[in-house]
Amino acid sequence: MKKIFREYYNRDFSLSEAFPMIERREFGFLTFDGKTMLRHIGFQIRDNLESFLKKETYSDAFYSCAYYENPEAEMDKKGWLGADLVFDIDADHIPTSCNKIHDEWSCGSCGFSGKGVLPERCPICGSQKIDANTWPCEVCLGSAKIETIKLLDMLIRDFGFSERDVHVFFSGHRGYHIHVENEAVKTLDAVARKEIVDYVSGLGFDFASRGLSGKNSKMAHALQIPKINDFSWRGRIAKGVYDFISNAKEEDFKSVGLKKNVAEALSRNRDMILKSLEGAGPSGAVKGVGFENWMKIVEFCLKNQSAKIDTVVTTDTHRLIRLANTLHGKTGLKKVEFPTSAIDAFDPFKSAVAFKIGAVSVFVSDAPEFRLGDETFGPYKNRKVELPTAAAVLLICKGRAEVVK
Ligand SMILES: [Zn+2]
Numbered sequence: 001m002k003k004i005f006r007e008y009y010n011r012d013f014s015l016s017e018a019f020p021m022i023e024r025r026e027f028g029f030l031t032f033d034g035k036t037m038l039r040h041i042g043f044q045i046r047d048n049l050e051s052f053l054k055k056e057t058y059s060d061a062f063y064s065c066a067y068y069e070n071p072e073a074e075m076d077k078k079g080w081l082g083a084d085l086v087f088d089i090d091a092d093h094i095p096t097s098c099n100k101i102h103d104e105w106s107c108g109s110c111g112f113s114g115k116g117v118l119p120e121r122c123p124i125c126g127s128q129k130i131d132a133n134t135w136p137c138e139v140c141l142g143s144a145k146i147e148t149i150k151l152l153d154m155l156i157r158d159f160g161f162s163e164r165d166v167h168v169f170f171s172g173h174r175g176y177h178i179h180v181e182n183e184a185v186k187t188l189d190a191v192a193r194k195e196i197v198d199y200v201s202g203l204g205f206d207f208a209s210r211g212l213s214g215k216n217s218k219m220a221h222a223l224q225i226p227k228i229n230d231f232s233w234r235g236r237i238a239k240g241v242y243d244f245i246s247n248a249k250e251e252d253f254k255s256v257g258l259k260k261n262v263a264e265a266l267s268r269n270r271d272m273i274l275k276s277l278e279g280a281g282p283s284g285a286v287k288g289v290g291f292e293n294w295m296k297i298v299e300f301c302l303k304n305q306s307a308k309i310d311t312v313v314t315t316d317t318h319r320l321i322r323l324a325n326t327l328h329g330k331t332g333l334k335k336v337e338f339p340t341s342a343i344d345a346f347d348p349f350k351s352a353v354a355f356k357i358g359a360v361s362v363f364v365s366d367a368p369e370f371r372l373g374d375e376t377f378g379p380y381k382n383r384k385v386e387l388p389t390a391a392a393v394l395l396i397c398k399g400r401a402e403v404v405k
């Protein structure tokens with residue numbers, strides 16, 4: 001792997017054009033055995049960093065979202081000057097229908113293991129040493145993309161960042177990174193960043209201040225019902241309710257906790273409710289559907305409309321994040337940037353492929369069906385197969401295959 005990674009850095013790698021203030025960043029590099037993280041490294045100019053990556057080959061390369069007076073100093077002597085606002089959206093934190101099939105984890109302390117979404121702590125011994133064996137699958141990355149689209153919409157429309165300030169990347173593994181580079185966010189402390197986290201996650205939502213209050217509910221909720229074109233979370237909730245009411249079947253009403261008669265009243269008045277959410281005339285009030293019932297729908301929609309981010313990453317003002325255009329040690333795929341406006345059509349399994357030539361014979365222990373570019377591979381189980389370099393590298397990096405000599 002080291003040899004093949006080195007070839008990539010020497011043949012195809014270049015730093016992204018817009019990499020601001022390189023001399024103020026701390027860099028970190030992970031060795032191939034995955035055990036040692038080289039930290040507190042600084043570079044004065046781009047060329048030095050580029051030639052370092054070409055000469056010394058590491059499995060992963062990171063840089064600080066923070067800017068420091070002395071990036072090479074120890075943590076408490078660095079002199080923090082500010083930090084970009086970063087978000088990490090990772091399929092590990094999003095429940096999907098398939099993660100029970102392809103994701104496994106085990107506790108590094110007691111050995112207990114399970115399938116599906118990774119727990120923060122081991123349910124048996126409480127240890128945080130969770131070893132993951134996940135898969136960068138299309139469905140999971142599709143869900144991560146949906147969360148990313150919601151977040152981008154909030155950053156650009158609600159917060160008012162320009163598309164120039166907001167950089168969106170495929171992480172190289174199971175998710176997306178968003179970096180906001182703007183003077184307005186640079187000096188925000190962890191508490192302020194937590195407020196932003198809460199906003200995008202819809203946490204601690206104050207319904208009353210958004211005109212959703214049970215007081216005088218007979219008229220009030222009807223008059224103040226949010227409309228789909230309303231600004232910020234009011235509009236977002238209205239859109240959520242609109243989608244829910246448009247498509248809800250009996251079991252959907254039941255799953256948000258509504259009784260049969262309430263569900264029937266909502267179904268009967270579907271068109272009127274939708275018109276009301278569009279802002280066209282009727283009050284939206286439905287006989288037999290009280291404020292509490294509406295709130296059950298609203299809370300469900302709030303969850304749906306929120307962006308599922310890894311909250312720890314955003315509040316950590318010293319975080320090291322993967323360097324763009326470098327390889328991810330767990331996949332051999334690149335972290336790549338793409339324009340925010342191109343997200344719908346973005347295909348990580350095409351754009352992030354680093355190795356485009358050659359083939360390698362490997363023995364695959366276990367791999368699900370997967371796609372790279374236009375080609376589909378697998379599933380494989382205990383068999384020898386010759387694969388294009390990128391596919392072989394992915395399986396080897398994921399610990400699912402070994403090179404056949
Ligand atoms: Zn355990």
Ligand SMILES: [Zn+2]
Pocket residue numbers: 096098099102137138139140141
């Ligand atoms: Zn999946």
